[in-house]
Structure formats: structure tokens, C-alpha cells
Amino acid sequence: MNILMVLCQRFPPDIRVEKEARALHKNGHTLYLLATNEGRDKKYADNTFFKIFRYHPNLEYLQQKKKQILFIDDQVVREISKIITKVKVDAIHVHDLPMVRSALKVAQKYNIPIIADLHENMPAAMQIYEHGDSWIDTVSHYLFDNYLRWRLYEKEVLKKVDHIIVVVPEAAERIIKYGIDKSKIHIVSNTEETGYFNNFVLDESIINAYKEYFVVSYIGGVDKHRGADTAIKAISYLKYRIPNIKLLLVGGKGPYAMKMKKLINDLKLNQQVEIISWQPFNKVSTYNYISDICLVPHNLYEHTDTTVPHKLFQYMLMKKPVIVSSCRPLKRIVNDTQSGLVFKANDEKDLARKIYRLYTCSELRSILGHNGYNAAKNEYNWSNDAKRLINIYNKLEKANDRAQGVRS
Structure with missing residues (x-):
């Protein structure tokens, strides 16, 4: 499958995105990634596992407020649409909640299945993230980062996606309370690959200092x-x-x-x-x-x-x-x-x-x-979580094959 991953931040680095891309690439999938460009990164780049498309976020005040209020980023919608016109995309894999509605808008237009990969409990996270000390920052945080708003948004979009990925069973329990079918929810945790640290040389100066x-x-x-x-x-x-x-x-x-x-x-x-x-x-x-x-x-x-x-x-x-x-x-x-x-x-x-x-x-x-x-x-090793991730795409491929068989 041709999989487009959508990330709401700069890449690299992101350990989870890299591990997932590596596992899917190894299993024969073709990966693309849409990420922000917050410096002088190349607009287009080839990573070992995927081709990267980058864009400079529009930081204009009204656009930012619109995004906060409506939970949709028009710029991201355009960027995803442009990629789809350039390459065949069989699935959209959205990393974290903020980008899901934007990706859904495109996915529904082109009838592309979408996977929401929730790295964390975003509604709860918004309540504890630091914000500015001014009264304007405080009011903005209260209005736009409101827990109930984020929960309602989360419930709405997760009911519309094809599959949901969470990192622990405790997160799955939370999502099920929205009335979402358990079969849509998959646990792909933040475990690590055996031997990953073997690739790094120890720093003797740090060892000697402590x-x-x-x-x-x-x-x-x-x-x-x-x-x-x-x-x-x-x-x-x-x-x-x-x-x-x-x-x-x-x-x-x-x-x-x-x-x-x-x-x-x-x-x-x-x-x-x-x-x-x-x-x-x-x-x-x-x-x-x-x-x-x-x-x-x-x-x-x-x-x-x-x-x-x-x-x-x-x-x-x-x-x-x-x-x-x-x-x-x-x-x-x-x-x-x-x-x-x-x-x-x-x-x-x-x-x-x-x-x-x-x-x-x-x-x-x-x-x-x-x-x-x-x-x-053994049990808590990335090899097991990678299999669960790959299984999601196996299900999508089978569903796609059945749909094509019906159409033919």
C-alpha cells in the first residue's frame, strides 16, 4: 500500500514515527510523510523509509485562531490534497489528534481509509500544557484548550475514522466509552527494538564525569x-x-x-x-x-x-x-x-x-x-507492536481487495 503519514510537527526527530515507518517499509509498504518545516529543511526529501513533503505553517493570527476554533487547518487540507494529486495514496495515517479533522476532510473526498494514531490523551494533555502568563493567554487557554471542547471533537472524529491506534490498554478503555467499536481500536505501544542502543558509542567524558x-x-x-x-x-x-x-x-x-x-x-x-x-x-x-x-x-x-x-x-x-x-x-x-x-x-x-x-x-x-x-x-518488545501495526494494514488491504472485486 501507499501510505501517507501526517505529522503536526517538524521531522526528524520522532521516535514513534520512525519505528512505525521502518516496520511498514520492511513489510513492503511505500511511505510518504507530510511534516512542518520550521527551519531550513528541504521542502522535499528522501528518508530511508519514506519521501518527506514539508510546508511552512501559516502563523498569521486569524488563521491560527480559526484552526483553534474549528479544529481544522486549511493549509494542511491543501497540502494533503496536493500530495494525493502527485502520488497514489491508499491510506492516510494521522499522528495525533489535532490533524485528524483536516485529514478526514480529504480522506472522505477521495474515499481513502484513515488511521488515527493517538500518541497521547490530547484533551487531558491540553489541560496541563504550559501557557503564557498574560490575561489574554489565560482566557485563550480557557476557551480554546477547554477539556470538554477537545473531548467532543475527539469523540466526533474518532467515530469517523477507519482505525484508531493507542499506546496502552488504559487509553483504549477511554476511547471505548465514546461508544466506538472495539474492533477499530488497536494497541501499538511505545516499546523499543532489541539492540537499538547498540548502535551508539558511549561517551567516555560523561562516564568519567559521574x-x-x-x-x-x-x-x-x-x-x-x-x-x-x-x-x-x-x-x-x-x-x-x-x-x-x-x-x-x-x-x-x-x-x-x-x-x-x-x-x-x-x-x-x-x-x-x-x-x-x-x-x-x-x-x-x-x-x-x-x-x-x-x-x-x-x-x-x-x-x-x-x-x-x-x-x-x-x-x-x-x-x-x-x-x-x-x-x-x-x-x-x-x-x-x-x-x-x-x-x-x-x-x-x-x-x-x-x-x-x-x-x-x-x-x-x-x-x-x-x-x-x-x-x-520478549513481551514488551517493538517486534510485537510492529506486528499489530502491520495487521491493521493487512486488514485494509483485504477490505480494498474485496471492494475491487465487488466493483469488477
């Missing part, structure tokens, strides 16, 4: 739902009990990272906590390598209770014991695989207790790390 420390790490954004604040506060209870402790928050940037730096200063943890700005992915394996414990300390929101990050499975593939918060998907996976400990979400004292428990028992750290590795190689 070799004297007991390293607890969190790798990823530090927005308020990620739990960086909970992790920092937990270290305040451990700074004297674990004299050589070092919490590394790798990937912190933006306004919320500045708030976390202030929290570190206020708690006098400058020697124990370090925020490291965004790092290229080839450095991530080294930070994983030097870690004694890896964290996913998500604070509890509806959003974090219905998703799972790639980093959990990356930690597991690196044989690292994990400590995660009690958000449902995290708790379920870690308890199922016996790969780490679970602390009560938003409870820094409980997180501190769990860190100290692993600090005092290297044997337990080793057992949990190996359990996680075995799970990430």
Missing part, C-alpha cells in the same frame, strides 16, 4: 506532569543519607525547567541535582549506562494515567532498575515485569524511600534490571 556518584536519572522533558518536582524534592530527604547521590534530569529546557532550577536552589540541592539541557539521542545511551536507577516519576493526571513513555522500555533494555509513579500504565507494566519499584504518585517521601531501598541493595538492583531486560526483549 563515575564517583550514585546516579539517579530521568531522561526527557521536565514539564509539570513529568514529575521532575517530585524527584527533586525526594533528593532533599536523601542528601545526607546518600552523600554521593546525583539526580540527573537530562533534557530539561523551557520555562518549566527554569522553575525547577529555582526549586533546586531553594532546597539547596545544587550539588545533588543537575539539569542537563536537551541532548542528541546518541548521548542518551551513555546517560542510561551511567545510571544506577532510572526514574519515570510522572505526577498523577488523567493524561499520565493513560499513556506510557518510550523511556521506560529504553531503561529496561539497558538493564536498569526503574522506579515509577503509580500512574496506571506504569504501575501495571513494572509490577507485571518485576523490573522495578512503584511509589505513590506526587509523594516525594515515598519516592525517597524507594530510592534508598535500591541504594542499599545492589543485588535487588541487578535482579530488577535483568527482569526488565528480559521483558523488553
Whole structure:
């Protein structure tokens, strides 16, 4: 099949898009990708797995407001339509909720099946994303990022698409409540490929910089739902009990990272906590390598209770014991695989207790790390999720073959 993926941001990077494209390409499908051009990227480019079409988003104020109000981007509609006139498209695969209505408009016109790939619970996410501090920003956030508006929009468009992809069963449970047929909903999780980190060379300078420390790490954004604040506060209870402790928050940037730096200063943890700005992915394996414990300390929101990050499975593939918060998907996976400990979400004292428990028992750290590795190689491995993704397109191909047989 010729598959057009639609992404509402710049590409690269996007780990999930790359993994899906690689799996579909390997299975004989031809891939195209529509993404934004927010710099000087080439308008057209050939990736290993697909041909990329890029466009510069229209940032004119009225166009942006129209998009916010109507959940449709006229520019995206035009760009998808232009691609369809250039190449034969058998299916449209939309990444994340904001672009679904725009893609639907074209798909329905040309009678093309459409797949909505929901990386996260967008209605819930809109409630916790940071916005500007002015009264205009606050009013705009209340009106346009309103949870009920996004839920109604989500319910409407998901009933019209052919297939829906979510990352965890907890997200599927949420979508089923819209009255959507279970057979339309598929779980393709954020698991990783065995051996993926073997492609990266370890950075000796990073290894040497932290070799004297007991390293607890969190790798990823530090927005308020990620739990960086909970992790920092937990270290305040451990700074004297674990004299050589070092919490590394790798990937912190933006306004919320500045708030976390202030929290570190206020708690006098400058020697124990370090925020490291965004790092290229080839450095991530080294930070994983030097870690004694890896964290996913998500604070509890509806959003974090219905998703799972790639980093959990990356930690597991690196044989690292994990400590995660009690958000449902995290708790379920870690308890199922016996790969780490679970602390009560938003409870820094409980997180501190769990860190100290692993600090005092290297044997337990080793057992949990190996359990996680075995799970990430087997049940929680991308090879299984790739099969589920491919099966969706097998169903579409069979449906298309039947339709052609009827027409002939």
C-alpha cells in the first residue's frame, strides 16, 4: 500500500514515527510523510523509509485562531490534497489528534481509509500544557484548550475514522466509552527494538564525569506532569543519607525547567541535582549506562494515567532498575515485569524511600534490571507492536481487495 503519514510537527526527530515507518517499509509498504518545516529543511526529501513533503505553517493570527476554533487547518487540507494529486495514496495515517479533522476532510473526498494514531490523551494533555502568563493567554487557554471542547471533537472524529491506534490498554478503555467499536481500536505501544542502543558509542567524558556518584536519572522533558518536582524534592530527604547521590534530569529546557532550577536552589540541592539541557539521542545511551536507577516519576493526571513513555522500555533494555509513579500504565507494566519499584504518585517521601531501598541493595538492583531486560526483549518488545501495526494494514488491504472485486 501507499501510505501517507501526517505529522503536526517538524521531522526528524520522532521516535514513534520512525519505528512505525521502518516496520511498514520492511513489510513492503511505500511511505510518504507530510511534516512542518520550521527551519531550513528541504521542502522535499528522501528518508530511508519514506519521501518527506514539508510546508511552512501559516502563523498569521486569524488563521491560527480559526484552526483553534474549528479544529481544522486549511493549509494542511491543501497540502494533503496536493500530495494525493502527485502520488497514489491508499491510506492516510494521522499522528495525533489535532490533524485528524483536516485529514478526514480529504480522506472522505477521495474515499481513502484513515488511521488515527493517538500518541497521547490530547484533551487531558491540553489541560496541563504550559501557557503564557498574560490575561489574554489565560482566557485563550480557557476557551480554546477547554477539556470538554477537545473531548467532543475527539469523540466526533474518532467515530469517523477507519482505525484508531493507542499506546496502552488504559487509553483504549477511554476511547471505548465514546461508544466506538472495539474492533477499530488497536494497541501499538511505545516499546523499543532489541539492540537499538547498540548502535551508539558511549561517551567516555560523561562516564568519567559521574563515575564517583550514585546516579539517579530521568531522561526527557521536565514539564509539570513529568514529575521532575517530585524527584527533586525526594533528593532533599536523601542528601545526607546518600552523600554521593546525583539526580540527573537530562533534557530539561523551557520555562518549566527554569522553575525547577529555582526549586533546586531553594532546597539547596545544587550539588545533588543537575539539569542537563536537551541532548542528541546518541548521548542518551551513555546517560542510561551511567545510571544506577532510572526514574519515570510522572505526577498523577488523567493524561499520565493513560499513556506510557518510550523511556521506560529504553531503561529496561539497558538493564536498569526503574522506579515509577503509580500512574496506571506504569504501575501495571513494572509490577507485571518485576523490573522495578512503584511509589505513590506526587509523594516525594515515598519516592525517597524507594530510592534508598535500591541504594542499599545492589543485588535487588541487578535482579530488577535483568527482569526488565528480559521483558523488553520478549513481551514488551517493538517486534510485537510492529506486528499489530502491520495487521491493521493487512486488514485494509483485504477490505480494498474485496471492494475491487465487488466493483469488477
